Amino acid sequence: METRTTEIADGVYRLSTYVSDVAPPAGFTFNQFLIDADEPLLFHCGHRQMFPQISEAVRAIMPLERLAWISFGHVEADECGAMNQWLAAAPRAQVVHGALACDVSLNDLADRPPRALADGEVLDLGGKRLRWLDTPHVPHGWEAGAMYEETGGVLLCGDLLTHVGDGPALTHGDVLAPALEAEAMFKAMSMHPATGSVLRRLAALEPTTLALMHGSSYAGRGGKVLSDLAAELEAVAA
Numbered sequence: 120m121e122t123r124t125t126e127i128a129d130g131v132y133r134l135s136t137y138v139s140d141v142a143p144p145a146g147f148t149f150n151q152f153l154i155d156a157d158e159p160l161l162f163h164c165g166h167r168q169m170f171p172q173i174s175e176a177v178r179a180i181m182p183l184e185r186l187a188w189i190s191f192g193h194v195e196a197d198e199c200g201a202m203n204q205w206l207a208a209a210p211r212a213q214v215v216h217g218a219l220a221c222d223v224s225l226n227d228l229a230d231r232p233p234r235a236l237a238d239g240e241v242l243d244l245g246g247k248r249l250r251w252l253d254t255p256h257v258p259h260g261w262e263a264g265a266m267y268e269e270t271g272g273v274l275l276c277g278d279l280l281t282h283v284g285d286g287p288a289l290t291h292g293d294v295l296a297p298a299l300e301a302e303a304m305f306k307a308m309s310m311h312p313a314t315g316s317v318l319r320r321l322a323a324l325e326p327t328t329l330a331l332m333h334g335s336s337y338a339g340r341g342g343k344v345l346s347d348l349a350a351e352l353e354a355v356a357a
């Protein structure tokens with residue numbers, strides 16, 4: 120396994136590790152995103168076992184000591200398995216997440232106290248601004264949330280639009296059809312009465328880049344992709 124780095128938007132680095140024996144035959148990518156700013160932020164920690172190579176990939180961009188913030192969408196191994204390894208390697212870094220995740224899990228799981236953000240609160244990184252958005256049960260997990268980098272229009276959307284295979288780091292092509300195929304296979308999304316409205320709230324941000332945890336990131340009309348995803352999921356659930 121190799122971790123590859125691509126700058127998918129100004130100062131936004133995608134670290135991607137392709138694992139061929141997850142979701143065979145296509146395989147599956149696990150992606151983290153490093154936001155370079157005065158106070159750099161890593162979104163997704165990766166699994167504990169992948170920490171050596173992912174941290175090496177971050178170190179090729181900046182010293183780990185510069186890392187100020189560590190965040191992710193919800194509590195699962197690919198999202199936060201290596202959280203405490205990052206906290207140990209980056210002594211000034213702090214975990215940051217929605218208030219609910221801090222109250223329910225992270226105040227206990229994280230080796231240093233996390234910073235809790237309210238829904239809609241902005242974390243100013245100096246040169247980049249990350250808005251926290253609560254997305255309860257979307258894609259799954261009571262504590263789920265997303266972050267929106269406002270200066271570049273990049274939505275860190277985690278498991279949303281997950282698709283298999285090892286495509287390009289960034290595509291202008293269709294990510295919705297492959298995501299619907301993957302969802303038919305994995306059934307990873309919680310269908311909650313509010314799922315459609317949560318997705319449409321993200322769509323209303325009109326992101327121009329969607330940074331996906333699994334699969335190619337997308338450049339284009341991100342708002343349309345997310346509102347189409349909402350409609351497709353609602354049609355399946357109806």
Ligand SMILES: [Fe+2]
Pocket residue numbers: 193195259278
């Ligand atoms: Fe997940």
Ligand SMILES: [Fe+2]
Pocket residue numbers: 197198277278332333
């Ligand atoms: Fe994931």
